[in-house]
Amino acid sequence: MHFDELIGHLGQHTVDGLSKGAIYALIALGYTLVYGVLRLINFAHSEVFMVGTFAVLGLWTAFGVKNNPPIGQAVLFLVLGLIAAAIASGGTALAIERIAYRPLRRKNAPPLIFLITAIGISLVLVEVFGLLLPDVAGGALPTLFGRARQIVGMPTIIQQETLLQIGNTAITNIQLIVFVSAVVMMALLDWFINRTRYGRGVRAVAQNPETAALMGVNQERVIMLIFMLGGIMAGAAALLWSMRFGFTQNSIGFVLGLKAFTAAVLGGIGNLRGALVGGLFLGIVEVYGATLFASNWEDVIAFVVLIVVLMFRPTGLLGESLGRARA
Amino acid sequence: MIDKIRSADRRRVSMLTSVGDRFRALPKWQQAAAIVALVAFLYYLPLLGIPGLTWLRTDSIAGGNNWAGVLFVCAIYVLVAIGLNVVVGLAGLLDLGYIGFFAIGAYSVALFGSVNSPVVKWIQQEFDLPPTWAVTWAVCLLLSIVLTLISGVLLGWPTLRLRGDYLAIVTLGFGEIIRIVARNATGLTNGPQGISAIPGPEGPPSGDNKVFGLIDAKPWYWLAITMVLLMVFLVRRLEHSRVGRAWLAVREDEDAAAVMGVYPFKAKLWAFAIGAALGGLSGFLFGSRNAFIDPTQFNANLSILFVAMVVVGGSGNMIGVSLGAVLLAYLPERFREVADYRWLAFGLAMVLVMILRPQGLIPSRRRARELKDRAAAAEEAPAHV
Numbered sequence: 109m110h111f112d113e114l115i116g117h118l119g120q121h122t123v124d125g126l127s128k129g130a131i132y133a134l135i136a137l138g139y140t141l142v143y144g145v146l147r148l149i150n151f152a153h154s155e156v157f158m159v160g161t162f163a164v165l166g167l168w169t170a171f172g173v174k175n176n177p178p179i180g181q182a183v184l185f186l187v188l189g190l191i192a193a194a195i196a197s198g199g200t201a202l203a204i205e206r207i208a209y210r211p212l213r214r215k216n217a218p219p220l221i222f223l224i225t226a227i228g229i230s231l232v233l234v235e236v237f238g239l240l241l242p243d244v245a246g247g248a249l250p251t252l253f254g255r256a257r258q259i260v261g262m263p264t265i266i267q268q269e270t271l272l273q274i275g276n277t278a279i280t281n282i283q284l285i286v287f288v289s290a291v292v293m294m295a296l297l298d299w300f301i302n303r304t305r306y307g308r309g310v311r312a313v314a315q316n317p318e319t320a321a322l323m324g325v326n327q328e329r330v331i332m333l334i335f336m337l338g339g340i341m342a343g344a345a346a347l348l349w350s351m352r353f354g355f356t357q358n359s360i361g362f363v364l365g366l367k368a369f370t371a372a373v374l375g376g377i378g379n380l381r382g383a384l385v386g387g388l389f390l391g392i393v394e395v396y397g398a399t400l401f402a403s404n405w406e407d408v409i410a411f412v413v414l415i416v417v418l419m420f421r422p423t424g425l426l427g428e429s430l431g432r433a434r435a
Numbered sequence: 436m437i438d439k440i441r442s443a444d445r446r447r448v449s450m451l452t453s454v455g456d457r458f459r460a461l462p463k464w465q466q467a468a469a470i471v472a473l474v475a476f477l478y479y480l481p482l483l484g485i486p487g488l489t490w491l492r493t494d495s496i497a498g499g500n501n502w503a504g505v506l507f508v509c510a511i512y513v514l515v516a517i518g519l520n521v522v523v524g525l526a527g528l529l530d531l532g533y534i535g536f537f538a539i540g541a542y543s544v545a546l547f548g549s550v551n552s553p554v555v556k557w558i559q560q561e562f563d564l565p566p567t568w569a570v571t572w573a574v575c576l577l578l579s580i581v582l583t584l585i586s587g588v589l590l591g592w593p594t595l596r597l598r599g600d601y602l603a604i605v606t607l608g609f610g611e612i613i614r615i616v617a618r619n620a621t622g623l624t625n626g627p628q629g630i631s632a633i634p635g636p637e638g639p640p641s642g643d644n645k646v647f648g649l650i651d652a653k654p655w656y657w658l659a660i661t662m663v664l665l666m667v668f669l670v671r672r673l674e675h676s677r678v679g680r681a682w683l684a685v686r687e688d689e690d691a692a693a694v695m696g697v698y699p700f701k702a703k704l705w706a707f708a709i710g711a712a713l714g715g716l717s718g719f720l721f722g723s724r725n726a727f728i729d730p731t732q733f734n735a736n737l738s739i740l741f742v743a744m745v746v747v748g749g750s751g752n753m754i755g756v757s758l759g760a761v762l763l764a765y766l767p768e769r770f771r772e773v774a775d776y777r778w779l780a781f782g783l784a785m786v787l788v789m790i791l792r793p794q795g796l797i798p799s800r801r802r803a804r805e806l807k808d809r810a811a812a813a814e815e816a817p818a819h820v
Contacts, residue, residue: 414604
């Protein structure tokens with residue numbers, strides 16, 4: 109137990125945790141949106157994120173991005189990366205809905221069947237990106253997807269440097285970009301769901317599907333919309349991840365997805381603002397825990413938090429459901 | 436095309452069910468004779484030499500054929516499938532952390548039975564025992580069952596009150612926790628180095644062992660198949676007992692079951708604990724045959740493989756899940772050339788089975804009817820699409 113270390117650098121650990129939690133929060137939105145409308149845990153959402161990171165990698169490789177490009181180019185590549193990741197992730201999420209979930213919804217299958225299908229889809233995606241693409245496409249597109257199941261490095265787009273120094277707390281430019289862009293993306297989503305016509309449709313279906321259908325809301329379209337929105341958020345998370353950590357692998361989705369799901373449950377699954385609160389909270393708890401014990405216990409901390417939350421407050425910190433906050 | 440496949444599939448299932456019906460219509464003595472013949476065949480299996488089927492390459496024996504070794508793995512997976520079937524198929528709880536129990540079973544024989552484990556070394560020091568002392572294999576067997584039973588109850592107690600899909604995620608986390616603890620708690624489990632010299636029925640692995648050696652897998656297979664048959668018998672008895680009926684009732688409609696006087700939490704906890712113990716038993720056999728375990732052997736993918744065995748085979752039906760287990764253990768070994776793609780194939784199989792026939796290859800009748808009812812209800816209420 110390293111209490112001195114934790115207390116001495118509390119500010120630093122909080123900053124680290126916030127920038128980590130921002131990525132969890134963006135992914136958590138995907139779980140929360142789908143859960144809020146369909147009461148379904150989209151287990152394959154972690155792979156939607158993974159596909160996004162590969163889209164960023166593919167784009168940067170195709171453009172031949174070098175380490176530390178000039179600032180104008182860096183911004184351009186980040187914007188292009190965001191677009192590529194959003195298209196890839198949103199498309200993957202839509203495809204998952206279309207291929208896996210829609211036939212099951214037609215048959216009114218029990219929730220467990222949805223979950224098992226989602227696990228299958230996620231396994232397929234992991235293997236396609238870990239094995240099939242490097243093996244089959246790797247010859248034609250050299251180094252685009254790296255070697256089978258290996259970690260693939262990405263170029264450094266922005267050199268990490270300290271931007272602000274408050275006492276012994278240093279905030280780097282990357283941490284700031286990650287945090288601010290995550291919050292902006294979420295504010296946009298929140299505005300979309302709460303203020304626009306489409307958002308009203310989403311809330312209506314979340315509240316009561318049958319009545320919404322009677323009022324002329326096209327349920328299928330709403331479902332496609334939420335999968336796409338969740339995918340776009342995961343794409344944004346994928347870009348931020350690529351910028352901050354500079355690598356990807358076919359299996360990065362698994363643990364990250366579990367943590368994002370924990371974040372969603374922690375904040376109250378189905379609740380958009382809850383996802384933000386839950387993600388940031390989980391990020392901070394994880395960094396504190398890793399400091400207190402040792403960094404190789406980090407994953408255990410997240411799972412223990414999940415179990416404890418589900419035991420004592422299964423509706424999360426802010427309470428469940430996209431619908432209840434609606435009125 | 437799809438219609439053709441569907442109708443062929445329907446014919447196949449009706450053939451299977453009619454075989455089942457005809458078997459049940461036989462006189463008692465003929466049924467008994469058929470079962471005895473099947474059991475004899477299972478014991479004879481490792482000596483069988485059908486070219487093609489039993490031709491399995493192996494790297495552990497030079498130019499050798501590892502048919503018996505693969506059979507042993509199949510038998511262990513069947514044991515896992517039977518245990519997981521109690522949890523998933525009968526009680527309807529999706530457990531994605533089954534590998535956790537498997538690992539606890541394997542680690543309990545390693546920690547208490549091997550002279551190289553930190554636990555045994557500590558006991559030797561505390562009680563002034565000779566450095567060759569370790570807990571006997573048979574006692575380890577009991578220990579591993581008891582420990583996994585307890586861990587099943589410990590995990591189930593807080594989590595079984597949760598809704599089904601939350602439970603799935605929590606159990607997934609549990610499996611990961613077990614693996615990470617095994618990796619990080621170096622003082623207890625030797626961490627990533629693993630534990631060697633795990634004993635078999637004849638004691639620690641050595642060249643002097645007459646029956647349960649490292650090379651010949653046949654005795655191990657016979658041991659495993661004996662356990663499998665014993666457990667099939669026990670689980671079958673449980674299935675038709677009061678608690679078995681409670682499982683089915685809770686799976687189909689928890690509220691209705693509660694109204695009828697079944698306490699759902701208790702039934703689920705039983706299912707969880709019994710399933711855990713069976714997982715522990717198979718982990719025990721695995722560890723003791725392998726003689727060496729380390730945390731990398733228990734990753735989360737295996738939990739998903741286990742679930743795939745159950746759902747592809749036909750959850751709720753013991754013959755179905757055993758078939759699923761044998762297929763998923765045997766096929767990657769037989770087709771080693773493409774074994775790299777096995778996870779891809781498992782994933783595809785899971786998706787296709789769930790979409791096209793969620794009741795599995797050899798369905799449990801009751802479960803098939805349940806799914807049909809739900810589909811019919813969906814057609815009556817199109818607004819629910």
